[in-house]
Amino acid sequence: MSAATTSSATTRAHSVVETSARGKWFAGLVVVAYALITLIPLVWILATSLKSPPDSISYPPKVIFEPSMEGYVNLFTTRSRQTAEYIENLGPAETWYDEIVRKRNMVIVGPSRFLDRYFNSVVIGFGSTFLAVFLGTLAAYGFSRFKVPLKDDLLFFILSTRMMPPIAVAIPIYLMYRTLGLSDTALGMILLYTAVNVSLSVWLLKGFMDEIPREYEEAAVVDGYTRLQAFWKVVLPQARSGIAATAIFCLIFAWNEYAFALLLTSGNAQTAPPFIPIIIGEGGLDWPAVAAGTTLFLLPIVFFTVLLRNQLLRGITFGAVRK
Amino acid sequence: MTDQPSGRSADSLTDRVARATPGAVVQRVRGLSDTAIAWLFISPTILLLLAINIFPLIWTVYLSFTNYRANRPGRAIDWVGTRNYERLLGNEDIWGYLQATAHFVVWTMVIQVFIGLSLALLINRNFKGASFWTTVILIPMMLSPAVVGTFWTYLYQPQTGIFSYIINLFVAVGPVDMIGSVDLAPWSIIIVDTWMWTPYIMLLCLAGLRSIPEYLYEAAEIDRANTWQKFWYITLPRIMPFLMLAVLFRGIENFKMFDMVVELTSGGPGSTTEVASINLKREAFEKWRTGYSSAFAVILFVTVFGLGNIYVKALNKVKQ
Numbered sequence: 058m059s060a061a062t063t064s065s066a067t068t069r070a071h072s073v074v075e076t077s078a079r080g081k082w083f084a085g086l087v088v089v090a091y092a093l094i095t096l097i098p099l100v101w102i103l104a105t106s107l108k109s110p111p112d113s114i115s116y117p118p119k120v121i122f123e124p125s126m127e128g129y130v131n132l133f134t135t136r137s138r139q140t141a142e143y144i145e146n147l148g149p150a151e152t153w154y155d156e157i158v159r160k161r162n163m164v165i166v167g168p169s170r171f172l173d174r175y176f177n178s179v180v181i182g183f184g185s186t187f188l189a190v191f192l193g194t195l196a197a198y199g200f201s202r203f204k205v206p207l208k209d210d211l212l213f214f215i216l217s218t219r220m221m222p223p224i225a226v227a228i229p230i231y232l233m234y235r236t237l238g239l240s241d242t243a244l245g246m247i248l249l250y251t252a253v254n255v256s257l258s259v260w261l262l263k264g265f266m267d268e269i270p271r272e273y274e275e276a277a278v279v280d281g282y283t284r285l286q287a288f289w290k291v292v293l294p295q296a297r298s299g300i301a302a303t304a305i306f307c308l309i310f311a312w313n314e315y316a317f318a319l320l321l322t323s324g325n326a327q328t329a330p331p332f333i334p335i336i337i338g339e340g341g342l343d344w345p346a347v348a349a350g351t352t353l354f355l356l357p358i359v360f361f362t363v364l365l366r367n368q369l370l371r372g373i374t375f376g377a378v379r380k
Numbered sequence: 381m382t383d384q385p386s387g388r389s390a391d392s393l394t395d396r397v398a399r400a401t402p403g404a405v406v407q408r409v410r411g412l413s414d415t416a417i418a419w420l421f422i423s424p425t426i427l428l429l430l431a432i433n434i435f436p437l438i439w440t441v442y443l444s445f446t447n448y449r450a451n452r453p454g455r456a457i458d459w460v461g462t463r464n465y466e467r468l469l470g471n472e473d474i475w476g477y478l479q480a481t482a483h484f485v486v487w488t489m490v491i492q493v494f495i496g497l498s499l500a501l502l503i504n505r506n507f508k509g510a511s512f513w514t515t516v517i518l519i520p521m522m523l524s525p526a527v528v529g530t531f532w533t534y535l536y537q538p539q540t541g542i543f544s545y546i547i548n549l550f551v552a553v554g555p556v557d558m559i560g561s562v563d564l565a566p567w568s569i570i571i572v573d574t575w576m577w578t579p580y581i582m583l584l585c586l587a588g589l590r591s592i593p594e595y596l597y598e599a600a601e602i603d604r605a606n607t608w609q610k611f612w613y614i615t616l617p618r619i620m621p622f623l624m625l626a627v628l629f630r631g632i633e634n635f636k637m638f639d640m641v642v643e644l645t646s647g648g649p650g651s652t653t654e655v656a657s658i659n660l661k662r663e664a665f666e667k668w669r670t671g672y673s674s675a676f677a678v679i680l681f682v683t684v685f686g687l688g689n690i691y692v693k694a695l696n697k698v699k700q
Contacts, residue, residue, distance in 0.1 A: 085507035091499060092516040095575065099519070101542050102531050114540045192425045199421035203414050213692050215425065218433040220688040222636035224657045225677035228664050229436035229443070232450060252432035255425050284417055315526035315639035316657075320665060334530045334643055344534055351531050355523055362522045366515045370583055373521075374625065377695045378587045 099355075105348035113344040127161075128345025130154045132171050132336065132353075136163040171350060174332040178354075180243055181328055182311040185250035189307045190300060192251070193258025198288060200259070201266040202274075212260070216375065219256040223316040234321060241325045249317055254307040257375060261306065264376030265299025266292065302368040305361050312358065329354050437681070444674035451668040464675035473651070474659075474676075481655040483566055484641075485634045488573045489627055495574070496581030497623070501615075503582070504589045514586075521579045529643030532572050533559065536644075559645050565652045569641050576640070577630055584626040588619030621698045628691040632684060656680060 105113050109125040136158055144164065150156040158165055196215075200208060230249065231240070239245030269292060277287040293300075315330040322328065333350045336343065362369070370378050412420070444464055448457045468474060499517070503510050520528070535543045538555035547556050558568035596614050605613070638657035641647070647654035647662075654662075660680070664673035 081505050081507040084502035084505040085509065085513075088499060088502050088507070088510070088513050088517075091495075092513045095517055095520060097542070097546075098531070098535055098575065101535060105534070114537075116540050118540060118542050118545050192428065195421035196425040199418045203418035205418055205422065211422070211426070213689075215429065216692060217685060217688050218429050220632060220684050220691075221433065221437070222638075222657055222660075222677070222680050222684060224636075224638055224660045224664070225440065225680050226433065226436055228450075228670060228674055228677060229439040230432070231665075232439070232670075233436060235453075248428075249432060252428055255428060259425060284412065284414065309522055313522075313524035313526075315524065315643075319526075320661075330524050330526045330639075333527055347530065347534070351527055354527055358522050358524070359519055362519055363515060366511075366518065369518060370587055373580060373583070374629075374698075375695065377625070377698050378584065378622070 099359075102348050102351050102355075106345055106352045108345050108348075110343055110345055113348070125157070125345075126154070127157050128343075128349040130157050131343055131346040132349040133169055134158070134165045135167050135169050136161075137166050138163050169336075171329075171332065171336070174327055174329045175353070177243065177322075177326055178312060178328040178330075181246045181250060181326070182308050184243070184247040185254060185311045186304050186307040188247065188251040189254035189258045190262075190304045192255050193262050193303065194293075194296070194300060196255075196259045197262035197266050198292065201263050202271070212263075215256045215259050219253060224320075227317060227320045230317075231320060241322050241327075243326045246318065246322060246326055246328070249321070250311045250314060253314075254310055257310070257372075258303050258307055260375040260377075261303045261372065262296070262299060262376075264371065264379070265296050265303075268299075269295045302365060302372065305365055306372040309358060309361060440674045440677050440681075443671055444678050446671045448670045448674075449668050450664075450670040460671065464672045465679075467672060468675050468679070476651060477654050477656050477659040480566065480651070480653060481635060481637075484569060484573070484637065484653075484655055485631055487570050488577070488634055489631055491570065491574050492578045492581045492630070493623065493627060496578045496626075497585050497619075499578070499582045500585035500589055503586060518579045518583065520576045523576070525576070525640035526643045528572065528576060529640040532568075532644055536568060560649055562649055562652050565645050565649055569637075569644055569653055572640060572644060573634065573637075580630060581623070581626045584622045585619055588622030589615070591622075592618045621694065625691070625694045625698055628687065628694055632687050632691060635687070636680070636684065 104122075106128045107124045107126075108119070108122050109127050110131075112119050112122045112125075113128075134154070139162060141162060144159050144162060147159075147164070150159055155165060199205060200212060205211065234240040234245050237245075239248070273291050273295065274284075274287040277291045278284065282290065313330065314328070318328045319331040322331070329350070333347060333354060336347050336350055365372065445459060445461060446457045447460050447464075449455065503514055535541050536558040538544050538557040538560065543558065544556040547553065556564070558564045558571075592615065596618075597610060600610050600614060636657055637655055638661065641653060641655055642658055642661070645653040647658045651659075656676075657680075660673055660676050663669050663676065
């Protein structure tokens with residue numbers, strides 16, 4: 058009996074302070090209340106994206122409203138104001154979005170830049186993630202399996218680069234990119250985000266690789282594999298889920314990054330975060346369009362957070378805390 | 381190739397052969413040596429960081445001793461010695477920006493540790509659905525700070541915003557102008573940061589709580605320790621390393637806070653929320669005083685680097 062209790066005691070955290078049913082009920086109540094309060098801003102933004110502009114600035118704030126796609130239409134188009142006669146002479150609206158816009162005495166003159174910005178975010182996000190994970194996997198394997206002189210110092214150096222205040226690093230990078238012609242290019246941003254993310258990638262992946270028993274590779278080497286083959290055919294498949302989790306963390310960082318994007322990009326390689334706030338400038342107080350942009354931008358992250366929930370702790374502590 | 385039953389003995393034979401073979405031969409047969417592979421694998425990362433982090437860093441240090449202005453690239457660069465640093469330390473406004481930063485860092489940490497630790501203790505009671513609600517609480521932490529700042533400006537609208545509306549449901553104080561008022565603006569950024577990052581502290585506290593072996597509580601039970609004593613002598617010391625780690629990391633991050641605040645208040649009203657990074661951005665990319673702002677950047681670097689050193693020590697402590 059004693060053996061059984063000790064083994065379960067180490068795996069299952071202290072249920073010895075077995076909370077009474079009432080204590081659990083109270084804990085649940087408080088935590089659920091906190092979670093619901095946390096959700097209010099997010100739900101409100103989602104709701105606002107489905108409001109019409111007048112509803113979005115009504116007083117008191119409207120909780121119940123008639124859903125409208127105007128925010129999304131405004132987000133993806135640029136429009137110009139016309140006289141009522143001009144619009145009447147156009148004939149009936151051909152599409153549902155034309156109809157929404159015409160109700161406000163406007164006509165669609167073309168697409169907005171939102172899709173470009175979103176696409177830039179995708180390209181720069183995936184490009185930098187691929188490079189950071191590629192470099193990180195190699196370096197993590199190197200640090201995990203071999204005797205490297207000054208290993209701890211090198212690892213600290215790698216981590217310390219991530220702690221630099223972005224604005225402070227941005228000054229010389231701005232000058233450097235101007236000289237090299239990398240300002241406002243996707244390549245420049247990919248290299249920059251790779252450099253920021255590679256530290257996370259090395260630290261996280263080193264943790265995952267430390268967990269893979271060395272015996273597997275040693276057995277493979279004995280079977281006649283070279284070190285490189287053993288790495289490719291034995292270690293990499295074992296590290297697959299760790300690599301996937303690391304990639305998602307890198308992707309989220311690149312997706313969310315703002316300071317460098319604001320200072321180093323403008324017309325060409327600008328990503329969505331610096332663009333979303335200035336949507337407001339295009340049509341006056343167009344909060345539904347901003348909310349629509351925000352919703353489309355945040356949704357993938359919410360999805361990934363739920364997907365990653367069990368690895369989150371590892372990701373945010375650079376692999377130091379595992380469970 | 382031997383078949384299954386004799387596989388084990390064949391392996392040990394290979395082992396013996398491998399051990400008996402001279403190193404040089406092994407190397408030729410097996411391809412690259414271990415040292416070569418290690419350096420081949422590690423050096424690309426190091427080179428990239430040298431090019432995109434260290435080289436710019438050295439450049440910043442150099443610029444901090446000059447009167448260079450990035451908007452006038454043609455002009456000759458003059459060496460001005462430590463004049464930028466003297467100007468910086470003699471500038472009374474700088475202390476105002478650092479004070480705004482300290483106010484933000486200290487209050488966010490105090491509030492978040494209190495709420496985060498309380499939540500972790502409650503979640504640790506393992507009520508039904510605890511893991512689902514934990515995941516819900518974690519969502520804000522992963523969002524883009526700049527986009528969060530943008531949409532909170534909407535929530536904070538004094539007349540039409542939901543924040544003011546909810547406050548007025550409890551106390552009828554009229555429109556609450558969080559961003560526009562000198563008194564409230566510093567709290568507007570603290571509230572948003574708390575909304576976003578309390579889950580971080582909570583998650584680490586939870587990890588700490590789960591690392592405490594149960595026998596400690598059993599022993600305390602035998603000694604008739606009360607709940608408070610158990611918390612004070614067992615729980616708190618055991619989660620301290622995790623809490624330290626969380627506070628250090630978030631403290632450093634908030635010390636350099638830029639994106640959320642710039643979108644929310646952009647330093648205003650006046651300069652009430654002009655934290656260090658926002659001031660640095662103004663000096664470097666609006667006033668184009670590159671030399672002077674480089675000196676400021678160097679001072680921030682040194683501070684963050686010092687804190688970072690402590691952070692890594694804490695990381696390694698938690699790891700063991």
